[in-house]
Amino acid sequence: MKTPVVVLISGTGTNMAALVYAAKHPDCPYEIVLVASNNPDAPGLILASAEGIATFAHPHTGLKRAEFDAILDAEIRKSGAQYVALAGYMRLLSPEFIANWRDRIVNIHPSLLPAHKGLHTHEAVLAAGERVTGCTVHVVTEALDDGPVLGQTEVAVIDGDTPETLAARVLIAEHQLYSRCLAGFVAAATGPxxxxxxxxxxxxxxxxxxxxxxxxxxxxxxxxxxxxxxxxxxxxxxxxxxxxxxxxxxxxxxxxxxxxxxxxxxxxxxxxxxxxxxxxxxxxxxxxxxxxxxxxxxxxxxxxxxxxxxxxxxx
The missing domain is CATH 3.90.1150.30 (Aspartate Aminotransferase, domain 1)
Known part of the structure; x- marks a missing residue:
């Protein structure tokens, strides 16, 4: 029996897609039972639906953070999901939501944490003249990009890189890393x-x-x-x-x-x-x-x- 997981997205959902396709392997310990978004127009919702996965979308406009997260929490619980995976979800979660799902929320970030938390990571890497960057999968806590690290992949910075070219290469590494880390995290908590x-x-x-x-x-x-x-x-x-x-x-x-x-x-x-x-x-x-x-x-x-x-x- 695979462990049910919900994925939260705000946009194209390429990391979500990587998790979905990894979950199709019979040895994968998780399955994606719901893809949810704060953006009803998120293109990733179309992909998820085409793959036969339930979707949910609700705009957060006009709602306090805790109010929106309460709506999201209720929908996740209806799906039966036991874990939450953030995949390009561009909204901070409320302390109440994180407390309800303590140690069961994971995220992927496009830098080698603890370096370059928050947004505009690739610009920061290039501005600092760094020769290596990468991506990190971590457990979500109340502090921004600060939870326990589950895995990292290094990516070389190439001469002439722009934020866009670097982001594209880091994204390839993200797609490889996220499914492995999520599988290991779920298996460690739900294995015999x-x-x-x-x-x-x-x-x-x-x-x-x-x-x-x-x-x-x-x-x-x-x-x-x-x-x-x-x-x-x-x-x-x-x-x-x-x-x-x-x-x-x-x-x-x-x-x-x-x-x-x-x-x-x-x-x-x-x-x-x-x-x-x-x-x-x-x-x-x-x-x-x-x-x-x-x-x-x-x-x-x-x-x-x-x-x-x-x-x-x-x-």
Missing amino acids: EALIAQVRARAVALPEADEVTSHGMPCWGIIKGKKFAYVSNDHHGDGKVALLVKISGVEEQATLIENDPDRYYRPPYFGDGWVGIRLDLGDNDWDHIGEWLARSWRAVAPPRLTKLMSIADEF
Whole structure:
């Protein structure tokens, strides 16, 4: 299952196009589910639509930054996107928007950051007499062009370059760099190891929980006691990354699977007292996963521990 991404553009969208075409490769970990713009006349919207991608455009004129970004945020959430990629989006994002998508917004900038932040980068490179420039993919924060760097590509400055000729050559490098960095960023956050780490952090926080390996899977249980959770990673070649937790029995198992068959399934060899919860669908509610782990822990924990947990819950 590929991770859904929205791309924001304001103009021709050539970097967006590079991301779209990279996403068509079966090994790419992301897919573009929406291209959105603050410019209804952005030519990139036509390309995205021709490629079968949903588009959204709304002019920002007359709206405060936070008001416009709230409209944009709502549309992105409707698309199911988990990450935001800026590709020639010529509008600063509001602090509220960045906070809502913290560590899930990336941007590409036509210089070797931290050099030459902001606009007119190629003019600045030539004016400084620099012999090397390039492009940078970075995580977006509230500070302009200042987030953690995900990757850079150097581009030589040639004698006689103008801002236009230099920009054209840097753009080629951007098209090569952006898709690789976005793929690596998404894979690092949504790959099996990252998903297992998310489960681990919540499981080991439960009283007297420890981790072992059982049936080739990482699992968690009460120290010297019963197991309450496993993570199945392509177990027996089923292609799934899933959390396996205890439930009340066959009726609850059937109800969960009937209501959401894409997410829940009956794990082979575990019986009716367990359910598999897919973690590789790209839309995990980690608070809810934590609740599942706590409930499963309660099902196997001795009374002395559950009493302590109940007392803690009251506070």
